[in-house]
């Protein structure tokens with residue numbers, strides 16, 4: 001099978017994050033087993049959710065981890081030219097949902113498995129679910145791997161056009177509930193309007209966001225070198241003639257490495273004060289890997305640009321840090337076309353990815 005055929009098979013499983021992905025996981029597991037890998041399956045929360053750990057080579061020998069997520073973002077409402085789950089070739093482009101983010105990397109890795117030398121050190125493949133909805137799969141997986149010896153070095157094959165990215169902000173979701181008292185709208189003085197409270201909350205959040213923007217860090221790596229906040233959704237009220245008693249605002253923010261998320265939430269709580277109740281929904285950790293490490297040296301011959309950079313998006317690497325892993329984000333395809341209609345990976349880049357993966361693993365795990 002060619003890498004393009006493999007990619008076509010992967011794309012054909014419509015593994016949007018709200019859908020089961022056991023079938024795709026089953027296919028990936030089968031291909032890894034066929035290449036002599038041990039496969040460990042980890043059931044994750046939700047229907048048909050699974051993480052896979054596939055390994056080959058002597059256990060506990062500190063080889064390398066290659067990791068990617070098996071889920072993709074939705075296609076609903078996007079102007080796709082053709083069926084997003086049928087791989088289409090258009091010039092040098094291979095078009096389909098997940099081709100860049102990040103089934104291209106999974107396909108290239110599967111294809112590389114048959115080209116590897118005898119492994120003196122362990123190669124571990126970690127394929128996750130529910131990454132696109134807050135790295136939930138890896139979050140569930142990490143404690144289950146606490147007792148398993150794993151290599152220290154980890155490549156997260158997100159689409160970076162083969163640039164080496166060593167840092168990204170995290171992402172935290174917070175819910176703010178504003179509570180009032182319902183009344184007939186003809187007698188608003190008898191009620192307490194939850195939506196007008198929410199308006200005050202949003203004013204205060206904007207002031208906090210402005211303060212956060214002044215706390216500049218990692219300016220050499222980030223386009224927006226501060227904590228970015230987004231007031232994302234708001235829901236409140238039930239009818240035109242009722243004073244609303246409830247309004248809920250969901251807010252996202254992106255903490256930088258080294259920041260304590262609980263402290264940022266506390267700042268939010270202090271700012272919002274009596275107008276709303278602040279509740280932490282979920283947290284995806286930031287990632288920061290030292291410059292000039294062993295893994296960077298390993299990737300350097302295949303890097304498309306000198307130096308290292310930062311990703312604006314969060315990855316599973318933040319969660320993997322809890323296992324003592326040092327991750328770099330590095331893979332085929334461009335993040336600029338990910339999540340969009342007619343997402344694609346360049347065919348040449350995909351073929352090169354097979355050689356890149358083979359080379360990295362051979363250098364790290366082959367006979368030295």
Ligand SMILES: [Zn+2]
Nearest residue numbers: 069101102158
């Ligand atoms: Zn991704």
